[in-house]
Structures are given as C-alpha cells and as structure tokens.
Amino acid sequence: MDHIPLSQYIFQNGKFSLPLNEIFIEFGDTKSWSYGRLSEYFWIALILNTYERKEGLQRLGVIVNKLHEIAPDLRLPRLSDIFSLSNEQQILFYQELLKVVSKDTLSPLTLIYTYSIQPIFAETFVNVKISIEDRIETITAILQKATNHQSDFSTDIRFIVLYFVYSSGHLQFPEEQKYLLDELKSYPHLEHGDPKMRIIRPFIRATESLFLEGDFVEINEHYITLFWEAISKMTECDLYVISYEDDIENFNVYLERLYEIYGYLTDLFRKISPLDNKMLVILGIATYSYKRLKEVIDYKLQNTIVGRSSVRVLIENYIMLQYLRKLEATHPNVWKEFQEYGIGQYKVIVTKASSSSNIRQDSHVPYKYLEELINEFKREEFIEMDTKYFNKDNIRKKAEMVNEKDLYDLYYDYDSAFEHGLWGAIRESSVLKCNNPAHRYHCVPDLNDEQKLKNVLPDCVMVMNKTVKLLDELYGIPDSLIKEVLDFEG
Numbered sequence: 001m002d003h004i005p006l007s008q009y010i011f012q013n014g015k016f017s018l019p020l021n022e023i024f025i026e027f028g029d030t031k032s033w034s035y036g037r038l039s040e041y042f043w044i045a046l047i048l049n050t051y052e053r054k055e056g057l058q059r060l061g062v063i064v065n066k067l068h069e070i071a072p073d074l075r076l077p078r079l080s081d082i083f084s085l086s087n088e089q090q091i092l093f094y095q096e097l098l099k100v101v102s103k104d105t106l107s108p109l110t111l112i113y114t115y116s117i118q119p120i121f122a123e124t125f126v127n128v129k130i131s132i133e134d135r136i137e138t139i140t141a142i143l144q145k146a147t148n149h150q151s152d153f154s155t156d157i158r159f160i161v162l163y164f165v166y167s168s169g170h171l172q173f174p175e176e177q178k179y180l181l182d183e184l185k186s187y188p189h190l191e192h193g194d195p196k197m198r199i200i201r202p203f204i205r206a207t208e209s210l211f212l213e214g215d216f217v218e219i220n221e222h223y224i225t226l227f228w229e230a231i232s233k234m235t236e237c238d239l240y241v242i243s244y245e246d247d248i249e250n251f252n253v254y255l256e257r258l259y260e261i262y263g264y265l266t267d268l269f270r271k272i273s274p275l276d277n278k279m280l281v282i283l284g285i286a287t288y289s290y291k292r293l294k295e296v297i298d299y300k301l302q303n304t305i306v307g308r309s310s311v312r313v314l315i316e317n318y319i320m321l322q323y324l325r326k327l328e329a330t331h332p333n334v335w336k337e338f339q340e341y342g343i344g345q346y347k348v349i350v351t352k353a354s355s356s357s358n359i360r361q362d363s364h365v366p367y368k369y370l371e372e373l374i375n376e377f378k379r380e381e382f383i384e385m386d387t388k389y390f391n392k393d394n395i396r397k398k399a400e401m402v403n404e405k406d407l408y409d410l411y412y413d414y415d416s417a418f419e420h421g422l423w424g425a426i427r428e429s430s431v432l433k434c435n436n437p438a439h440r441y442h443c444v445p446d447l448n449d450e451q452k453l454k455n456v457l458p459d460c461v462m463v464m465n466k467t468v469k470l471l472d473e474l475y476g477i478p479d480s481l482i483k484e485v486l487d488f489e490g
Contacts, residue, residue: 030219031212033149039227040078044157045142050105057188059100064164066096077164080223083118094124108135112230136234143437152192155201158208159187231438238435244303246455255297257485261477262290278335286467289317293460305418305429307456312415314463315407322402341390346370429453465489
C-alpha cells in the first residue's frame with residue numbers, strides 16, 4: 001500500500017490532515033457500503049451468488065424491470081422499501097421474482113425476516129428442507145464476498161442498483177456524456193478481466209454512491225439494525241490471533257557479553273574515578289538501560305507490552321546521555337543538575353503524600369525510602385521541584401538536538417502509545433479480530449493473552465549498542481569485550 005507523504009498533510013492546531021478531507025466527507029455507518037447498503041441489497045447478492053455472473057445479471061435485469069413496473073415510485077431497489085410496499089404489490093413482485101429464480105435462492109433471508117416480521121416474504125421463500133446451518137453458511141459466504149465495496153462482486157451488485165435507478169428515469173446523462181451510458185450498458189457483457197472494466201467499475205461505484213446524497217432517499221436505520229443484529233447472533237466469533245515466537249538463546253549470550261562490559265566500566269569507576277560525578281551519572285543511566293534489557297530477557301518479555309516500555313526507556317536514556325553531553329559545553333554542572341532534577345521529582349511525590357490521607361500501607365511506592373533519598377546529600381528544603389521537562393526540552397526536541405530524530409519518529413512514538421494506553425496500542429496488544437463477516441469483523445478483548453507482539457529484542461540491541469559505542473568513546477572499552485557485542489547487531 002502506497003502512503004501519502006507527511007509533507008502533503010496540513011499541520012494545524014496540533015493535527016495533521018489532508019486537504020482532501022475538507023472536500024469529501026466520509027459516509028456514516030448507515031450510508032456505508034459494508035453496513036448500510038449491503039444489508040439493503042442482500043437479496044440482489046443472493047441471486048448473483050446463485051448463478052453465473054452473466055446469467056445472474058440477466059435475471060436481475062428482468063427482475064428489477066418488473067419491480068419498477070409494480071412499484072414505479074421506488075427510487076432504489078432496497079429490501080426495506082420492498083417490505084414497505086402494499087401486500088398486493090409484495091405478492092405480485094414475489095410471484096414475478098419466482099418466475100426468474102427459485103425460492104431456495106432467497107430462502108436464507110427467512111432466517112432474518114421470519115413470519116412474525118415479514119409474513120408475506122417468509123411464507124413465499126421459506127424452505128425448511130434447507131437446514132438452518134446451510135442458510136447461515138450462505139449468508140456468511142456472501143458477506144465475505146461483498147464486504148469490500150470495491151470487489152468485483154460488490155460492483156456487480158451496485159451495477160444492478162444503478163440499472164434500476166436508470167430504468168426509473170432518475171439517472172440521466174448530458175448529451176456530451178452519452179458515452180457513459182454506452183459504457184454502463186456494456187458492463188454486464190464484459191468480463192472483469194477486460195481492460196475497459198478498469199474505467200467502468202470506478203464509474204459505477206462512484207455513481208451509485210451519489211444517490212445517498214441529499215434527500216434522494218431516507219435511510220431506514222431500523223431495517224439495517226434488524227439485519228445485523230439478527231445475523232450477528234446466528235454464529236460464533238472466529239478469532240484471529242497474530243503470534244510471534246522467537247528464540248532468545250542468542251540474546252542471553254549477548255546479555256552475558258554486555259555484563260562483562262559493564263563490569264569493566266564499573267571497576268574502572270570504583271578504582272580510578274570513584275568521585276567522578278559525571279561518570280556516575282553516565283554509568284547510572286547506562287546501567288538502568290542494562291537492567292531494563294535484562295528484565296526483558298530474564299523474564300521473556302520480548303513479545304509483551306512491558307517489552308515495548310523497555311524499548312522506550314532505552315531510547316530515552318540514550319538520547320538523554322547524548323543530550324547531557326551536548327549541554328556540558330554551556331552547562332559544566334549539568335550532571336549535578338540532572339541528579340537534582342530527578343530528586344526534585346521525587347520530592348514532589350513525597351510532598352503530595354505528606355498532606356494526603358489516602359496513603360495505602362501496601363502501596364508499591366516506598367514513601368519513607370523516597371524521603372531518605374531526597375535528603376541523601378542535601379536537605380530537602382534546598383531542593384527545588386521543577387515540574388517541567390529537564391532543561392525545558394521535551395524528548396522530541398532532545399532527539400532532534402542530538403541528531404537522533406529517527407529513534408523518536410520510528411520507535412519512541414510507537415512505544416509511547418503503549419505507555420499511555422492509546423487505542424492503537426490497545427487494539428494491537430489486547431484486542432483480537434473476529435473473522436466472522438456476520439459480526440462485521442468486530443473485535444473482542446484478549447482475556448486469555450493469546451495475542452503475542454513482535455519481538456522487541458532486536459531493537460533493544462540496536463539502541464543498547466548505541467549506548468555501548470558512546471561509553472566506548474568516553475572511556476575506551478577493550479576490543480576483546482566490545483567486538484562481540486557490536487557484531488551481534490549485524
């Protein structure tokens with residue numbers, strides 16, 4: 001699928017939108033093909049499904065002409081409108097219809113329009129010799145074929161609708177566009193593989209849609225709701241699960257090699273620079289990334305929501321390291337500022353907790369311990385609480401400043417959706433697709449954790465190796481330690 005470049009969108013008030021959206025308005029559900037119109041024209045679909053395409057179109061041509069003769073005021077061949085005809089008109093139309101097709105053809109619809117709902121229709125077309133299961137299977141199969149409004153089968157249905165409108169006199173062409181009428185008339189005689197159909201099919205679909213505009217017809221919402229409620233209750237969900245299973249043995253080896261690097265750097269800090277605050281901050285951030293990666297591997301979280309949270313943390317940590325290095329030129333004390341900023345965030349939490357009466361004793365937040373951390377090196381009275389982003393730059397701005405915007409655009413933004421519980425992330429991770437067209441391909445909560453997400457470990461390694469390269473640039477990691485780690489990514 002080709003995507004429209006972001007450069008062609010208009011960004012206004014925090015939203016990206018296409019100029020096209022200001023011209024065209026998407027149809028609501030009741031006017032959409034798959035929900036509103038298909039349910040109205042399902043009787044046409046049943047006939048086309050029973051016979052070969054050309055024969056089906058020919059038979060329907062006879063039928064819609066008879067319908068126009070019997071009910072000249074009908075504007076569209078909708079089943080809800082046919083049901084609204086007088087008893088005499090309905091009986092007459094059904095009699096004419098049975099001269100062209102067998103009662104078995106429309107029998108599946110008697111599951112929905114029973115005797116108590118549409119007595120004339122049900123009495124005419126019911127056939128108890130056809131099992132309920134077979135009728136349900138027929139309905140489901142047709143929904144599968146016709147849901148896509150651009151499919152050849154759906155276009156055939158829409159052609160019959162258009163033919164009815166033309167035969168009723170509501171579709172007329174200016175003299176200079178008479179050729180369009182010739183193309184419309186040629187449609188049932190051409191196979192879908194004919195090159196001419198590439199032009200005719202879009203014309204049919206576009207023209208059929210025009211008759212939903214204005215007050216040409218009123219939408220019968222009650223009929224549409226009845227149709228879908230009935231067929232959706234006839235079948236069970238057919239859930240579709242996407243599952244990724246990945247071997248993580250090699251990643252355990254990677255983690256072991258990474259541990260050796262971090263062990264080397266920690267020993268370097270403890271023995272040579274134990275009071276180097278800059279090195280402490282850098283190794284502290286890097287070790288936090290290591291522990292997040294270790295949790296993913298140790299607890300096999302690579303296909304989980306939590307795994308995506310870890311990728312996000314690794315990216316933010318790496319960008320922050322590069323950002324702090326960049327700031328150091330103008331903020332020599334930036335490493336201390338970073339520490340105090342983080343402790344200030346803890347102070348905000350403890351301060352709020354101190355005036356709250358809703359503290360739970362079993363809370364995972366260790367308020368007393370946080371208080372100890374806040375006062376570890378400076379009395380809390382002297383610690384400021386800055387609630388803005390560190391140095392006022394958000395993560396996107398920081399990524400741009402350190403030339404890592406791709407990390408933000410391609411990974412961080414995606415993983416943030418999982419952190420914030422946005423619907424895209426919920427839909428991907430916690431909701432399963434139902435393949436049953438009778439259920440309108442709805443979604444069902446994944447209560448049994450069947451959905452497995454794609455492995456995050458390759459991306460974790462990619463970001464972690466960026467961090468390792470930075471550590472190597474700063475402190476020099478022996479080739480015997482770093483080579484296998486960097487080669488792992490390749």
